[in-house]
Amino acid sequence: GQQLNQSPQSMFIQEGEDVSMNCTSSSIFNTWLWYKQDPGEGPVLLIALYKAGELTSNGRLTAQFGTTRKDSFLNISASIPSDVGIYFCAGRISGAGSYQLTFGKGTKLSVIP
Amino acid sequence: NAGVTQTPKFQVLKTGQSMTLQCAQDMNHEYMSWYRQDPGMGLRLIHYSVGAGITDQGEVPNGYNVSRSTTEDFPLRLLSAAPSQTSVYFCASSYSTGTAYSPLHFGNGTRLTVT
Numbered sequence: 001g002q003q004l005n006q007s008p009q010s011m012f013i014q015e016g017e018d019v020s021m022n023c024t025s026s027s028i029f030n031t032w033l034w035y036k037q038d039p040g041e042g043p044v045l046l047i048a049l050y051k052a053g054e055l056t057s058n059g060r061l062t063a064q065f066g067t068t069r070k071d072s073f074l075n076i077s078a079s080i081p082s083d084v085g086i087y088f089c090a091g092r093i094s095g096a097g098s099y100q101l102t103f104g105k106g107t108k109l110s111v112i113p
Numbered sequence: 114n115a116g117v118t119q120t121p122k123f124q125v126l127k128t129g130q131s132m133t134l135q136c137a138q139d140m141n142h143e144y145m146s147w148y149r150q151d152p153g154m155g156l157r158l159i160h161y162s163v164g165a166g167i168t169d170q171g172e173v174p175n176g177y178n179v180s181r182s183t184t185e186d187f188p189l190r191l192l193s194a195a196p197s198q199t200s201v202y203f204c205a206s207s208y209s210t211g212t213a214y215s216p217l218h219f220g221n222g223t224r225l226t227v228t
Contacts, residue, residue, distance in 0.1 A: 033217075035219075042203050042219030045218070104155060
């Protein structure tokens with residue numbers, strides 16, 4: 001199956017620092033989604049991207065759909081303790097009936113107060 | 114709206130036992146799916162359904178059965194549990210099956226331990 005390479009696998013940062021993570025693939029995607037999973041809960045959608053080059057913000061979060069359509073980036077500014085969790089990227093390959101999402105393996109974020 | 118509801122939240126089984134993980138959504142979503150989440154493996158698709166009466170296999174279907182008799186419900190059955198099926202299981206749904214504009218909505222998971 002298709003693979004998404006998500007990096008870094010884990011991060012330890014100080015409260016107030018900015019965070020960057022990314023996903024890359026050898027395939028072309030027509031959708032990029034970023035999810036956050038809090039401990040003991042299911043992933044929750046943060047940002048959805050549908051067009052190459054698209055830059056979308058949600059509060060302190062900003063995500064971009066790479067211009068090659070093979071990558072996406074998520075930035076978190078001025079991190080706070082509640083940003084702790086696992087962040088997943090997910091992509092959908094273009095094509096008729098292609099509704100399956102491929103998930104990255106996640107970036108585990110720890111914020112040190 | 115409750116969104117995607119999964120029951121039970123926790124379950125312990127002995128090897129060889131059977132059980133059904135329940136999933137219901139109240140958003141009238143066409144598409145429903147089951148994932149398992151294991152440490153370092155991310156989310157892997159088990160089975161999915163694009164509408165009532167239609168199911169198909171995902172990446173890791175062995176050992177699991179599904180059915181979709183209604184739009185709302187998509188149960189996952191383990192016929193003979195094995196320790197390798199110890200995992201956290203997530204049900205997810207989305208509105209449309211034919212376009213890109215349909216993010217998945219997840220339930221809160223069922224944590225299954227097989228001893």
